[in-house]
Amino acid sequence: MSRVAPTLEDVARVAGVSRATVSRVVNGTRNVDPELQETVRNAIEQTGYTPNRVARSLVTRRTGTVALVISGAGGGSDVFSDPFFGRVTAGVVDFLRGHGVHPVLMLADSDHARTEVVEFLRQGSADGALLVSTHPADPLPSRLLEAGVPSVLYARPGRPMPIGYVDMDHRAGGRLAADHLVAAGRYNIATISGPMDVLASQDRHAGFRDAMARHGFPYVPTVEGGFTAESGAAAMHRLLTECPDLDAVFAANDLMAQAAVDVLLEHGLRVPEDVAVVGFDDSAPALACRPQLTTIRQPVERMAAQMADLLLADLEKPGQRPKSVIFEPELVVRASA
Amino acid sequence: MSRVAPTLEDVARVAGVSRATVSRVVNGTRNVDPELQETVRNAIEQTGYTPNRVARSLVTRRTGTVALVISGAGGGSDVFSDPFFGRVTAGVVDFLRGHGVHPVLMLADSDHARTEVVEFLRQGSADGALLVSTHPADPLPSRLLEAGVPSVLYARPGRPMPIGYVDMDHRAGGRLAADHLVAAGRYNIATISGPMDVLASQDRHAGFRDAMARHGFPYVPTVEGGFTAESGAAAMHRLLTECPDLDAVFAANDLMAQAAVDVLLEHGLRVPEDVAVVGFDDSAPALACRPQLTTIRQPVERMAAQMADLLLADLEKPGQRPKSVIFEPELVVRASA
DNA sequence: TTGATGTGTGGGAGCGCTCTTACAACGTTG
DNA sequence: CAACGTTGTAAGAGCGCTCCCACACATCAA
Structure with a gap:
């Protein structure tokens, strides 16, 4: 023993x-x-x-682990209540296990925590970092870059830097939503955006508005949400008072879309008969929602796997130019629009 | 650089x-x-x-990491779609970070994967294991025990063994549900159990049935579910055909309860007026559900933190008798019952 | 004074592994 | 038959650290 x-x-x-x-x-x-x-x-x-892995690592300078860093500005322990992170984790774990690599989970929600993450990597406790960073002002990407830590981001960095990432064409996603609603004959279309200090939100919104303008709707009533159910409900309430005769809503993620549906139903409005709702992500709430959500699919698991793939490739042969991969969104039509 | x-x-x-x-x-x-x-x-x-952490680990025989092992029979990459695991992760991460310890995530859903987990620990890649194992026949706990790996389980092991764990008084939870429904004047009460090869399911069901019997309902219509939304919906359908005049349902987790509510509404039944529904766990779906679920709260995050606490204590001074902690459930009354 | 005790510092072994180097044994070739 | 690969193995250095031990020096009781 x-x-x-x-x-x-x-x-x-x-x-x-x-x-x-x-x-x-x-x-x-x-x-x-x-x-x-x-x-x-x-x-x-x-x-x-x-x-003995540790002894081996000492001489090979490889640990066989990578850090999976959730660098949410929101942070806290409730990040995991957002289905998004569960999906990222699933995608990463699923890919890495086939390669004998293990992820160590880290939260970087404070400056202290961020320093700890950088130290952890510099100390050679992990071979590289998978960074899920939503906030463009997040200093972590550049700090990791400085420290010479091999890293790949989920979502393009706030300002251009030589670092690989995976991302989605959020603008195209927004366009898809607009096209679908307009094609369905809606003409009083509003939107609940994501937090505007997040690039993905900006892009989804920009894509949506562009397409709407092209369809002849230069002005789109918009309320900013925070990607949470509560914020979605609040936004829907505001939208309802500001434009009582709306007949369609595009919410920047499913969590908010679901909350919006609830609010609409509470107000005696039928979905989709009176108001059509389109979500974004195609995560669990999209299916749990009644009616089920028409939504824009973001292939989070595949993107997360790709992110891990990029990191392993960089680890394999370092010094290559950082690579990035952009995924295409997909419209998933269900009952809500 | x-x-x-x-x-x-x-x-x-x-x-x-x-x-x-x-x-x-x-x-x-x-x-x-x-x-x-x-x-x-x-x-x-x-x-x-x-x-250099690795060099230090080589001599101290401590890595400052623990393995967080999800040993689901179900397994696959979709474990993370169940809010349960996200909550466990959140609780563990939150506790460990205060102690300079980092969790490495592992899935043990096949024999191969289980062997890999044991090897990983034996190789000293982590100091101990946090094992979330739902299936009582899971060989992992005893294998870790044999290998001399410090471990703590979430949920009591299938057969008695000298290993610490955290768990909840699931019977008490089942009783709470029965008491509440009976007190509300329901008398055609059915239940959707969890998978019967899971101890927690057995206990919730036993507690529920015992209390029902004590209240004068020796027979309770039961359909076994699988803790997923689909299984919950299927079970509700069966229940509806087998006992068309039921006026209350206790589902062994929130995911199934939410699905049950949907099915009831689709059948034109009102919740809770016609049929009251009680869930279990108090996880995200309980709040997302319309009407919001009355449910039995399982303090998953606190339990997960406690589990980590027990492991660190064991690591600190090894050889103590394994300790375990049982948590009490709590009835959370919302709109569905 | 002498020993006992305590404090601050350096030397060096050793954790378990990989990897380079050296070398032995064996062909193979001009 | 000397010169030269080729192949399989052992020896040993060294990865960066901790920790034991030795030692120099100071302090204090007997």
Whole structure:
């Protein structure tokens, strides 16, 4: 039980060979007499040997772990109540496990926490960072860059910097929503945007407004939300008092869209008969909502996996130019619009 | 940027002292001349030194990380769509970060993956394991125990073993639900249980049935669900055909309860006027549901934090008798019952 | 004075591993 | 038959750190 773990040395002694030979068998196995290999394997079996990862890391300078950093301005422990982060985590974990790499979860919601993250990486506790940073003013990306930590972002950085990222064409997503609502014959269309200090929100909104303008609706009543259900409900209330005769709403994420639907129903309005609602993300609330949400799909899991893929590639052969991948949104038509 | 990181040796040279002294300053700082301390601190500043965690771990035999293992039978990457795991993660992360410990996330949904988890821990890549294992037949707890890995479970193990855990009094939760429905004057009460091969489900159901029997309802129509929305909807349909005149349903989690509410509404039944619904967990769907769910609260975040606390305590002074903590459920009355 | 005790510092071993180097044994070639 | 690869193995340095031990020096009781 609490006996000390056998080392390479122990295995070597049992097998009657040198440490080096055992190491070769354990790893690449290049140029080792097959017979000896067998002997060594038996010795490993017999001693119950397991290589010590830490010792290996010390010399290889690789830990086999990456940091998955959630750098929300919002922060706090309630980030995980947003289905978004669960999806990111799922995508990352799912990809990494096939590559023998493990994610360590970190929250960077304060300056102190951010420093800790940078230190953690600089100390070599992880080989690189997967950064989910929503706020464009977040100093973390540039700090990681400075520290020379291999990193990939989810969402393009606030200002241009040589760092890879995955992102989605949020503008195209906004356009998709506008096109769908207009094509459905709606003409009193309002929108609940995401927080305007988030690039994704800006883009979704810009895309939506552009398309609306092109369709002949230069002005779109807009209320800014905060990506939460509460903010969505509040926004819907305001929209209802400001434009009582609206017949369609585009909400910048599903959480807000669902809340908006609830508010509309409470007001005795039918969805989609009286008011059509389009959400964004295609996450769990879109399906749980009654009626189910017509929404713009963001392939979060695939994007997260891609992000991990980019990081591993950078780790594999460092010094390449940072690569980025942009995903296309997709309209998912359900019942709400 | 890609210059090699400074080591203790470098700092020592700059400060004109020995490696050992610098180490003392960096760590416990016991018995070092204040003046020298200052010199060393300056040297650290000047060199931009950061201790190498891996090297430290090699000698201390501590990594400062723990594994957070989700050992679902269900498994797959969709575990994170269940709000439960997000809450566990939030609770764990929130507690650990205050202690300089970082969780590495692992999924153990196959035998292969389980072996990998055990190896990972045996290799000393993490100091201990936080195991969220729902299936009582899960071999992981005993395998970790055998391997001598400090571990704490979420939920009591399938068969008794010397391992700490946190859990909730699920029977009491079931009773709370029954009491509430009976007190509300319902007398055609059915239930959608969780998967019966999960102890928590068994207990919730047993508690519910016991209380019902004590209230004079020895027979309770029951359909087994799978803790997912789909299974909840299917179960509600069956219940509706088997007992068309039911006036209350207790669902073993909120996800199923929400789905049940949807099905009831689709059938033209009013909630709670015609049918009262009680859920379990008090997670996000309980609030998103219309009407909002009356439910039994499981303090997942607190339980997860407690689990982490128990593990750290075990790591701190090993060899103590494993401790466990049981939490009490709480009835949360909202609109659905 | 002498020993006992305590404090601050340096030297050096050693954690378990990988990887370079050296070397032995064996062909193969001109 | 000397010169030269080729292949398989051992030896040993070294990754960056902690911690034990030795030692110099100061302090204090006997």
